[in-house]
Amino acid sequence: MLLEMHDICKSFPLGDGYIEILKHIDLSVEEGEYLAIMGPSGSGKTTLMNLIGCLDVPTSGSYYFCGQDIAGASDDALADIRNSSIGFVFQNYQLLPTMTALDNVALPLLYADVDRTERRERARAALERMGLGERVEHRPNQLSGGQCQRVAIARAMINKPKLLLADEPTGALDTASGAQIMDLFEELNAAGTTVVLITHDPNVAARAGHTRHILDGRLVEEDAL
Amino acid sequence: MRENLSVAFQGLWNHKLRSVLTMLGIIIGIASIITIVSTIRGTSEQIKANLVGAGTNGVSVRLYQKNNPYDLTWNPPPDGVKPVTEDTRQELSRLDHVESVSLFHSREWCNGIYAGDHGFNGSLLGVDAHYLDTAGYALLYGRGFSEADFAKSKKVCLLDAAAVTALFGGDFPLGCTVEILEQPFTVIGVVNPVSKTEPDISSLSDYYTYYSSGGGTVFVPGSTWPILYRFDEPETVLLTADHTDNMTRVGQEAAQLLTATQITGGDGSFSYRAIDLMEQAEQIQQLSRSTNSQLIWIASISLLVGGIGVMNIMLVTVTERTAEIGLKKALGARKKRILYQFLTEAAVLTSCGGVLGVVSGVVMARLISAVMGTPTAVSMGAALIALAFSTVIGVVFGLIPAVKASNLNPIEALKRD
Ligand SMILES: Nc1ncnc2c1ncn2[C@@H]1O[C@H](COP(=O)(O)OP(=O)(O)O)[C@@H](O)[C@H]1O
Numbered sequence A: 001m002l003l004e005m006h007d008i009c010k011s012f013p014l015g016d017g018y019i020e021i022l023k024h025i026d027l028s029v030e031e032g033e034y035l036a037i038m039g040p041s042g043s044g045k046t047t048l049m050n051l052i053g054c055l056d057v058p059t060s061g062s063y064y065f066c067g068q069d070i071a072g073a074s075d076d077a078l079a080d081i082r083n084s085s086i087g088f089v090f091q092n093y094q095l096l097p098t099m100t101a102l103d104n105v106a107l108p109l110l111y112a113d114v115d116r117t118e119r120r121e122r123a124r125a126a127l128e129r130m131g132l133g134e135r136v137e138h139r140p141n142q143l144s145g146g147q148c149q150r151v152a153i154a155r156a157m158i159n160k161p162k163l164l165l166a167d168e169p170t171g172a173l174d175t176a177s178g179a180q181i182m183d184l185f186e187e188l189n190a191a192g193t194t195v196v197l198i199t200h201d202p203n204v205a206a207r208a209g210h211t212r213h214i215l216d217g218r219l220v221e222e223d224a225l
Numbered sequence B: 001m002r003e004n005l006s007v008a009f010q011g012l013w014n015h016k017l018r019s020v021l022t023m024l025g026i027i028i029g030i031a032s033i034i035t036i037v038s039t040i041r042g043t044s045e046q047i048k049a050n051l052v053g054a055g056t057n058g059v060s061v062r063l064y065q066k067n068n069p070y071d072l073t074w075n076p077p078p079d080g081v082k083p084v085t086e087d088t089r090q091e092l093s094r095l096d097h098v099e100s101v102s103l104f105h106s107r108e109w110c111n112g113i114y115a116g117d118h119g120f121n122g123s124l125l126g127v128d129a130h131y132l133d134t135a136g137y138a139l140l141y142g143r144g145f146s147e148a149d150f151a152k153s154k155k156v157c158l159l160d161a162a163a164v165t166a167l168f169g170g171d172f173p174l175g176c177t178v179e180i181l182e183q184p185f186t187v188i189g190v191v192n193p194v195s196k197t198e199p200d201i202s203s204l205s206d207y208y209t210y211y212s213s214g215g216g217t218v219f220v221p222g223s224t225w226p227i228l229y230r231f232d233e234p235e236t237v238l239l240t241a242d243h244t245d246n247m248t249r250v251g252q253e254a255a256q257l258l259t260a261t262q263i264t265g266g267d268g269s270f271s272y273r274a275i276d277l278m279e280q281a282e283q284i285q286q287l288s289r290s291t292n293s294q295l296i297w298i299a300s301i302s303l304l305v306g307g308i309g310v311m312n313i314m315l316v317t318v319t320e321r322t323a324e325i326g327l328k329k330a331l332g333a334r335k336k337r338i339l340y341q342f343l344t345e346a347a348v349l350t351s352c353g354g355v356l357g358v359v360s361g362v363v364m365a366r367l368i369s370a371v372m373g374t375p376t377a378v379s380m381g382a383a384l385i386a387l388a389f390s391t392v393i394g395v396v397f398g399l400i401p402a403v404k405a406s407n408l409n410p411i412e413a414l415k416r417d
């Protein structure tokens, strides 16, 4: 089992009290799985992804990632897990505008203490694999949305993560670029990477191995919809 | 580290105007400190050079009443103090580290020296045969005092360059007559200090006298002194030590010996004391240092304000770059990495300010020295300390913003936009 969530709740302070966004989530993902999580806007998808991606810790419940207890881990321990085992793809790419594509892709290697020449070599190779060999020295504002997202995927995959975690990766893209991205995900999954994809688009979810639905902070079975 | 540095310089370059404005406080603070320190060093080195002089290592020992030099211009020769004899002079010259000993009488601000219409009020010295060597004078032309001059109390005199200018303008003075206190003296030679054109300054008051009078000295044989003034005036003793470090010691021993042998009676208020030039130099330096150290405090306030400016701009930077910090943390940057990144940026900012400050401080010091004619000495040490200090300011004032950045929550940071 790559990750196991049990009875996870997440609430945020709101006014004088708390608002509970995620309610008693049970979720497990096996290695090599391709899972889509679907739900309407505001249902808690991003909040769940932040928990899965170890960007945040749950309010209650237990979460094990690769057998490691996440609920009680320190900030630096979480940073190390994110760096070595999780690749993120965001809806709005999240590339650093002052850096070239190459430097953006190489960034996670810097935090893994890889030396400079190797960082650049590996980043270049990753970009070439994404079909961006000619764009390594471009900055994000010189690239199209689809190209930016492919740079982001190259960055997500640079440390050979166990889990590729994508939050509405095609949300800002036209259909053609979106389809290209979905092809890439399928390829990466076929090569062994576990993929968890968050979306509200049924066409995107249909490409995944299987789909879980989230509604109002609860995971529900499809037939409950 | 290298990444941090290059990113820091890049950021600095991308926001040139903002960076310079932020650095301004640091630049002004460091520049003022460098200017002040250079000026202090310049003046005190000049003072020291003037006082301790051309390396003659001269120490004068003169008669004191209580804590003040006994002034023979206004006071009679004191009771119970003998004139110094040749025997005593030789005894002094046998002291350790003493190279030569000379006895002389002197009047500063001496009125009543004329050559024709030209008056003169520099110093008048009544010297013995050893004086010119001991005080470090060399004959420029003419001749020095002969044994006969001393023995027969001949009315002859030597002039230094300033006295020649004052009394004869540009004219050749040899053989001419100088009227000293209504007595005619024949000029037999002109002398010049050997290594440096500095007068024989032996006290703080002499120092100021020199700078207000422009100097000038007339020498006469010591044996003629009673013709001009009185019998029984106790001489001042000028000694040279073999090394600058021994000046203080030579002075003290000579003063002890003279006090023991010369003072035979009186009311006990008289003593011989050495005027320690090194100590005098220190005193004058201390004076300029203490006035200037207040200026340094003021400059430090500017550094403090500069530091706060840096802190302020770094806090703004952290807020502006929340998304960047959040992303870096999401990608696995540990807290320390973010902390170091922002500390490096702050330190680079203030260090650049420090470099600019040192450069403008040096330029300013040069300018002041050119305009005011005062000497400056830029010290490498002060520049390095200033640079190190400016870096420390960056680290200290960058700390709060950097801690704030390193504690940012990645999801808070990513949520924006
Ligand atoms: N830090 C927070 N504090 C308070 N409310 C939050 C916070 N983060 C998310 N929410 C709320 O939780 C709900 C779910 O948000 P989110 O997980 O972003 O939904 P989705 O990604 O499915 O659109 C929203 O109503 C949002 O306003």
Ligand SMILES: [Mg+2]
Binding pocket: A045, A046
């Ligand atoms: Mg969302």
